[in-house]
Amino acid sequence: MQQADIIIVGGGVMGSSTAYFLRKNGFEGKIIVFEKDPVYEYASTPRSAGGIRQLFTTAINIKLSRFSLQQYKKFPDEMAIDNERAEINFQQRGYLFLATKEMLPAIEQQKELQHQLGVPSQLLSASELHRIIPEIEIEDLAGGLYCGEDGYLDPYSVMQGYRKKAQQLGAEYISKEVDLILTENDQVIGVRLTDGNEYRANTVINCAGAWGASLSEKIGLPLPVVPLKRQIFQFDVATPLAKPLPLTVDPTGVYFRHEGEKVIAGFSEDIKPGIDFTWKRSYFEELWPVLAHRIPNFESIKLKSGWAGLYDFNTVDQNAIIGEHPLMNGYYLALGFSGHGMQQAPGVGLGLAELIYKGQYENIDLTPLRIERFAENDLILEQAIV
Numbered sequence: 109m110q111q112a113d114i115i116i117v118g119g120g121v122m123g124s125s126t127a128y129f130l131r132k133n134g135f136e137g138k139i140i141v142f143e144k145d146p147v148y149e150y151a152s153t154p155r156s157a158g159g160i161r162q163l164f165t166t167a168i169n170i171k172l173s174r175f176s177l178q179q180y181k182k183f184p185d186e187m188a189i190d191n192e193r194a195e196i197n198f199q200q201r202g203y204l205f206l207a208t209k210e211m212l213p214a215i216e217q218q219k220e221l222q223h224q225l226g227v228p229s230q231l232l233s234a235s236e237l238h239r240i241i242p243e244i245e246i247e248d249l250a251g252g253l254y255c256g257e258d259g260y261l262d263p264y265s266v267m268q269g270y271r272k273k274a275q276q277l278g279a280e281y282i283s284k285e286v287d288l289i290l291t292e293n294d295q296v297i298g299v300r301l302t303d304g305n306e307y308r309a310n311t312v313i314n315c316a317g318a319w320g321a322s323l324s325e326k327i328g329l330p331l332p333v334v335p336l337k338r339q340i341f342q343f344d345v346a347t348p349l350a351k352p353l354p355l356t357v358d359p360t361g362v363y364f365r366h367e368g369e370k371v372i373a374g375f376s377e378d379i380k381p382g383i384d385f386t387w388k389r390s391y392f393e394e395l396w397p398v399l400a401h402r403i404p405n406f407e408s409i410k411l412k413s414g415w416a417g418l419y420d421f422n423t424v425d426q427n428a429i430i431g432e433h434p435l436m437n438g439y440y441l442a443l444g445f446s447g448h449g450m451q452q453a454p455g456v457g458l459g460l461a462e463l464i465y466k467g468q469y470e471n472i473d474l475t476p477l478r479i480e481r482f483a484e485n486d487l488i489l490e491q492a493i494v
Contacts, residue, residue, distance in 0.1 A: 112138045
């Protein structure tokens with residue numbers, strides 16, 4: 109039976125960010141990260157769209173994203189190993205929410221809160237949208253909310269950057285699956301693997317993403333989180349666009365952005381929860397009319413590929429669940445991101461590290477995302493869900 113001080117279940121961007129910040133903050137105890145998928149074939153991180161935005165409607169999400177933005181701007185140098193920069197291809201091409209006339213009052217309110225928190229968002233008129241996307245069809249639009257600081261990056265490179273840096277600083281990664289979190293008298297005491305081996309630790313952090321809620325349920329602590337499939341499609345455009353696209357969200361909810369010379373697009377379809385990695389070309393046929401209407405260049409395209417990933421979807425308020433579980437000492441959570449995990453990973457990793465090692469949040473107060481908010485009916489009602 110092996111002993112550790114902290115066990116992290118899940119070595120994706122959230123678990124690896126937490127391991128890194130624990131070390132950076134001075135924690136010298138033994139950290140073991142269990143990742144059942146060593147090549148990350150089915151991990152949610154590399155299958156995400158990689159968007160980084162500050163265009164949220166709640167203060168905690170805006171603060172987390174503002175912190176992450178600064179972290180990602182300096183990421184290549186801070187995560188460098190042996191003078192080799194950790195490139196993440198962060199493209200600050202902006203984030204753009206398109207709006208109809210009916211949506212404008214809400215967009216205006218969102219902009220005011222964003223400005224209070226330092227986000228340089230802009231409310232553009234319909235005609236001003238052509239400055240951002242010259243080819244855009246604006247007949248049914250009244251404007252859009254835009255932030256030029258935002259953009260998108262390579263999620264896999266971010267995850268690997270955090271992992272390699274955490275390993276360099278002494279965190280140990282083990283490619284095995286955790287089957288059960290072990291507890292005794294309302295205290296975490298370790299984990300049992302699917303091969304039967306046990307590892308002891310008084311602190312266990314559940315960063316298992318779409319698989320995290322089932323682990324929690326096994327110890328009698330259910331969470332309002334389910335795995336939810338999301339598909340992304342990649343296509344070539346016959347007539348290239350004049351400018352690189354921001355990550356653009358249509359009023360229908362369909363989003364699109366450049367991926368090199370190609371374009372990727374997706375939509376949060378209404379689908380039953382479950383572990384499912386199939387993607388269907390036929391579904392793209394439902395998105396294509398929206399894309400072709402919004403950008404005439406998209407009328408002539410060739411679908412090249414696609415993939416599906418999983419959201420760890422919070423069914424109550426679609427926001428993260430962060431912190432120690434009130435009914436289990438030493439059991440910490442970082443789950444329920446509902447598609448926001450990549451853009452919140454730096455702030456959440458730092459916050460968890462502070463809470464565990466120093467006993468309190470110091471840089472960003474993540475208390476609004478505590479699990480107790482469900483019982484207290486103090487929900488985080490985010491309106492800008494993609």
